[in-house]
Amino acid sequence: METLMELKPPAECTSPTASIWQDVLAQAVTGELVAAMNYAALAEICDDPREAGEAREHAAIERAHAAAFMAAGRKIGVDVVSNVDGKHWKRLSGAFMGCVAERDTIGCLIVQEIMLESFALASYTRVANVAPGSLGKVFGAIAADEQEHADHAMAILKAERDANPDRFDDKLHRLHLEVMSTLAKMLAKDCRDGHCEVCVSSCVKPSLFEVSLSAAQLRGASLQQYLKTLDALGLPGEITLAWIAQLPV
Amino acid sequence: MDCTAAGVAPRVDFALVGHPESWKAAADVFSALRGPDRIPLPDDELKDILPWIPPRAVCRVDVKSIADAEAHGLYIDSFIPPDRLDAACVRENLTRVRAAAAYAIKAGARIVSLGGFSSILIEGNFDQLPPRRSTIFTTGNTLTVAFIVQGIEKMCAQEGRSLRRSTLLVVGATGDVGSGCVRCLAPKVRRVLLHARNVERLRRLAAELEAEGVDVEIGTDLGSFSEEADVVVCAASLPSPSLLLGRVAPDALVCDAGYPKNLSPDAATSRATVFFGGLGQMTGGLKFDPDLQGILNRHPFPDVVHGCLLEGIALTLEGRFESFSRGRGAITPPHVMEIETIAARHGIVLAPFFNAAGPVTLQ
Ligand SMILES: NC(=O)c1ccc[n+]([C@@H]2O[C@H](COP(=O)([O-])OP(=O)(O)OC[C@H]3O[C@@H](n4cnc5c(N)ncnc54)[C@H](OP(=O)(O)O)[C@@H]3O)[C@@H](O)[C@H]2O)c1
Numbered sequence: 001m002e003t004l005m006e007l008k009p010p011a012e013c014t015s016p017t018a019s020i021w022q023d024v025l026a027q028a029v030t031g032e033l034v035a036a037m038n039y040a041a042l043a044e045i046c047d048d049p050r051e052a053g054e055a056r057e058h059a060a061i062e063r064a065h066a067a068a069f070m071a072a073g074r075k076i077g078v079d080v081v082s083n084v085d086g087k088h089w090k091r092l093s094g095a096f097m098g099c100v101a102e103r104d105t106i107g108c109l110i111v112q113e114i115m116l117e118s119f120a121l122a123s124y125t126r127v128a129n130v131a132p133g134s135l136g137k138v139f140g141a142i143a144a145d146e147q148e149h150a151d152h153a154m155a156i157l158k159a160e161r162d163a164n165p166d167r168f169d170d171k172l173h174r175l176h177l178e179v180m181s182t183l184a185k186m187l188a189k190d191c192r193d194g195h196c197e198v199c200v201s202s203c204v205k206p207s208l209f210e211v212s213l214s215a216a217q218l219r220g221a222s223l224q225q226y227l228k229t230l231d232a233l234g235l236p237g238e239i240t241l242a243w244i245a246q247l248p249v
Numbered sequence: 250m251d252c253t254a255a256g257v258a259p260r261v262d263f264a265l266v267g268h269p270e271s272w273k274a275a276a277d278v279f280s281a282l283r284g285p286d287r288i289p290l291p292d293d294e295l296k297d298i299l300p301w302i303p304p305r306a307v308c309r310v311d312v313k314s315i316a317d318a319e320a321h322g323l324y325i326d327s328f329i330p331p332d333r334l335d336a337a338c339v340r341e342n343l344t345r346v347r348a349a350a351a352y353a354i355k356a357g358a359r360i361v362s363l364g365g366f367s368s369i370l371i372e373g374n375f376d377q378l379p380p381r382r383s384t385i386f387t388t389g390n391t392l393t394v395a396f397i398v399q400g401i402e403k404m405c406a407q408e409g410r411s412l413r414r415s416t417l418l419v420v421g422a423t424g425d426v427g428s429g430c431v432r433c434l435a436p437k438v439r440r441v442l443l444h445a446r447n448v449e450r451l452r453r454l455a456a457e458l459e460a461e462g463v464d465v466e467i468g469t470d471l472g473s474f475s476e477e478a479d480v481v482v483c484a485a486s487l488p489s490p491s492l493l494l495g496r497v498a499p500d501a502l503v504c505d506a507g508y509p510k511n512l513s514p515d516a517a518t519s520r521a522t523v524f525f526g527g528l529g530q531m532t533g534g535l536k537f538d539p540d541l542q543g544i545l546n547r548h549p550f551p552d553v554v555h556g557c558l559l560e561g562i563a564l565t566l567e568g569r570f571e572s573f574s575r576g577r578g579a580i581t582p583p584h585v586m587e588i589e590t591i592a593a594r595h596g597i598v599l600a601p602f603f604n605a606a607g608p609v610t611l612q
């Protein structure tokens with residue numbers, strides 16, 4: 001059944017929550033474009049042509065996700081402006097490109113599939129639960145897509161960890177310190193380091209409650225997803241708990 | 250700690266499933282995990298983060314028996330938020346306990362102690378736990394009862410009180426722990442007062458005791474008993490320390506065995522002797538990795554642990570991998586004697602006495 005939201009005329013751009021969705025979408029589009037850049041770069045360092053092809057395919061899927069989010073924005077009457085150079089996103093893609101520079105495909109998968117996807121999957125799912133009409137559907141459908149390719153990467157990462165757990169866990173921890181600390185700051189209740197450079201005006205986080213969301217909830221759900229992924233890979237819970245406990249707030 | 254080869258998961262003989270007793274207790278654990286160089290997590294941040302953490306091991310636990318046995322295990326926290334232990338959150342909390350149990354099973358634990366509310370949520374229905382082949386579960390409540398009873402007897406002896414001439418009040422009398430305490434202590438006292446909310450269950454327990462010749466009175470209102478108690482066991486499943494005792498003798502001996510504690514901080518009567526019961530001490534050796542000694546078990550004496558958790562350790566050291574305590578009020582004096590003998594053989598003994606103010610000294 002179509003929801004009221006979708007049947008409404010374009011006047012919905014005057015909806016008091018439109019500017020909140022605009023910023024939520026801006027973060028999502030930025031994340032997708034970063035993911036697309038990451039996969040494109042990964043394709044360049046894959047020795048196996050089949051893997052390179054898959055990475056290129058993923059890059060295309062992420063670009064399509066970005067386009068779908070932009071279209072969802074237009075549908076509710078807002079222009080979604082992304083910024084892959086926003087300070088947090090720049091650090092996140094910097095961590096990925098560091099792995100690319102070292103031709104470390106496993107490092108790349110850890111950053112993109114374990115860390116960034118945990119955040120994407122958990123936050124899209126939360127947003128899908130509360131966003132009205134077609135907007136909620138877009139977030140839900142893209143969350144399902146992200147889950148699918150994360151599952152694919154898990155098989156590769158699990159095999160890698162099983163071959164040498166200590167080496168794998170050391171690498172994961174190094175990347176955790178860089179990437180998860182940045183994500184934790186991005187989702188912290190207070191923006192201690194100033195504007196994120198993605199939100200249109202002031203930071204959207206304090207307004208999220210108006211659409212039944214909160215930064216704390218998005219951070220919590222992302223950390224939960226991340227821990228579940230680490231559990232599935234077989235990392236000891238007492239180690240990953242300490243990692244989470246040590247993140248900045 | 251142990252010399253496990255790099256990358257090989259260390260052996261897990263037992264698992265202890267618990268939950269934070271208070272936000273302060275949780276904050277202490279997180280501060281320790283953050284280490285001395287990071288500021289402690291502000292309380293509001295901890296309350297935002299903890300409920301999202303999937304149940305997992307907090308530390309490894311290595312124990313040694315005085316009889317030369319040793320065992321390795323995990324302390325697994327279900328991360329039930331300390332202010333959400335109430336009935337309204339039963340479903341959510343049961344999910345957490347099941348996830349903690351699944352974690353223990355996956356880790357390969359042979360026996361799992363379901364501490365505090367973990368077993369209360371399961372309600373003696375072990376079928377609610379995830380499927381397993383070689384992991385068995387115990388509520389640990391029989392050893393808890395043993396330590397409560399030992400504590401009462403030792404305190405009476407130390408303070409020159411006559412247990413035989415005393416009137417015993419058990420709060421939460423129809424529960425698994427409470428009914429075990431009643432069965433052990435009733436033959437040793439003059440009169441027994443049973444308190445809980447459900448009158449039918451009180452009547453059933455009273456009838457069982459009367460058939461044994463015990464002088465019993467039941468009450469759903471603590472103020473309604475015909476006489477004052479001079480020995481009190483608090484074993485009600487209260488989500489927070491909220492119990493006000495009402496009518497008890499001014500110099501009563503009160504054992505608070507709750508986890509979390511039963512007694513409200515306002516319950517203290519100046520002359521009563523209050524001690525925390527159901528706790529034991531590992532005298533052979535107890536090590537945590539990371540070293541959360543005194544933080545996870547925040548008691549004024551070292552190596553003190555809840556009886557329910559110690560039961561799993563005692564059974565492991567004894568090599569008896571069986572569901573010794575299954576819940577549903579089935580604890581009897583012979584069971585209690587058996588588990589306390591096993592525990593003692595491995596150096597697991599009654600903990601020194603203390604309460605919220607610190608060690609309890611002789612009056
Ligand atoms: N010290 C330790 O090592 C240790 C070990 C295990 C358990 N414990 C603690 O011991 C307590 C009891 O555990 P359990 O396994 O025996 O629980 P249980 O089987 O669920 O029994 C709880 C008892 O408390 C009564 N009760 C509940 N709410 C009450 C209230 N508001 N006022 C009066 N009575 C109330 C219940 O009867 P009604 O519902 O009829 O009121 C029942 O008699 C818990 O706090 C538990 O965490 C401590």
Ligand SMILES: [Fe+2]
Binds near residue numbers: 035061062065142146
């Ligand atoms: Fe995507």
Ligand SMILES: [Fe+2]
Binds near residue numbers: 035062120
């Ligand atoms: Fe993705």
